[in-house]
Amino acid sequence: MKRPIVDYRGFRFSRLNEPQFSHLKLLLGWVFYFAMYFITENLIPAEACHSIHCALDDRIPFCEYFAVFYVGWYFYVFGMLLYYFLFDTDCFRGLSKYIIVTQVVAMLCYILFPSRQDLRPEVFARDNIFTQVMAFIYSFDTSTGVCPSLHVAYSLGVVSTAWKDRLMPKGWRWALTFFALMVCVAVCFVKQHSALDVLAALPVCLLAEWIAYGKYWRSRRAEH
Numbered sequence: 001m002k003r004p005i006v007d008y009r010g011f012r013f014s015r016l017n018e019p020q021f022s023h024l025k026l027l028l029g030w031v032f033y034f035a036m037y038f039i040t041e042n043l044i045p046a047e048a049c050h051s052i053h054c055a056l057d058d059r060i061p062f063c064e065y066f067a068v069f070y071v072g073w074y075f076y077v078f079g080m081l082l083y084y085f086l087f088d089t090d091c092f093r094g095l096s097k098y099i100i101v102t103q104v105v106a107m108l109c110y111i112l113f114p115s116r117q118d119l120r121p122e123v124f125a126r127d128n129i130f131t132q133v134m135a136f137i138y139s140f141d142t143s144t145g146v147c148p149s150l151h152v153a154y155s156l157g158v159v160s161t162a163w164k165d166r167l168m169p170k171g172w173r174w175a176l177t178f179f180a181l182m183v184c185v186a187v188c189f190v191k192q193h194s195a196l197d198v199l200a201a202l203p204v205c206l207l208a209e210w211i212a213y214g215k216y217w218r219s220r221r222a223e224h
Contacts, residue, residue, distance in 0.1 A: 004086040023089045029100035036107040040114075040145045049116035052147045052194040060195070062121050064130035066186035071133060073151055073183050080158045080176075088165065094212050095161040101208035102153035102201075106145075109200075115147040119191040134190055141192075148200035149193045155180035156205045157212075164216060 006020050015021050077099075084092035109115070120138060124131040159180045162173045187193040209217075 023093050026096035033103045040110045044114050046116050046144050049114040049144050052115050052117050052196050054196050056195040060188050062191050063189040066189040067130045067133045069182040069186035070190050077154045091161050091165050097212035098157035098208045101211050102204050105204045106150050110145040116144040117146050117194050147197045148204050149197040151187050152184050152198050152201035155183045
């Protein structure tokens with residue numbers, strides 16, 4: 001059985017700046033995110049938000065079966081962060097920095113250009129476990145703060161990190177890539193995002209790639 005690369009049992013706050021534990025400071029990014037999520041979700045009324053919509057949205061039907069990928073995303077991101085937290089702190093640093101950049105940019109967008117989507121179905125054509133799951137998600141996740149999509153940004157961050165992980169089998173890389181692409185599709189089919197939200201996430205990801213992995217790409221260019 002693979003053993004963690006760091007023995008976290010020896011961690012004390014007084015040791016936070018030591019090289020083996022310094023990556024734990026990146027977890028503070030989640031404190032920022034949840035604080036800003038509360039602000040944007042509760043203090044910016046839907047009436048003050050710009051409705052995000054394009055013609056492609058009208059051609060994409062609601063399909064509750066994509067809830068598998070939409071909900072699976074939570075385990076996908078958390079699982080990869082936990083895996084790297086235990087077994088590869090360099091990849092954990094890279095993925096965490098990537099996510100933090102996308103969080104900061106997205107939250108600035110949500111505040112400076114408040115957005116919402118009005119795509120959710122008023123009633124479900126079918127009653128099954130998938131529509132029940134989406135109804136539950138709709139009940140606590142408002143339709144505001146949508147552009148750019150963090151579902152898309154985080155997923156592409158996982159893919160970017162996986163393809164830089166030299167120890168990860170190629171099969172796993174492709175599996176993670178496939179899941180990320182399905183998440184990008186799923187956010188539109190479960191009507192949590194407009195296609196514009198997906199596109200808006202792409203330049204955010206490029207910025208995150210440059211900040212989190214700029215050193216990696218510079219070293220690659222130097223090799224050639």
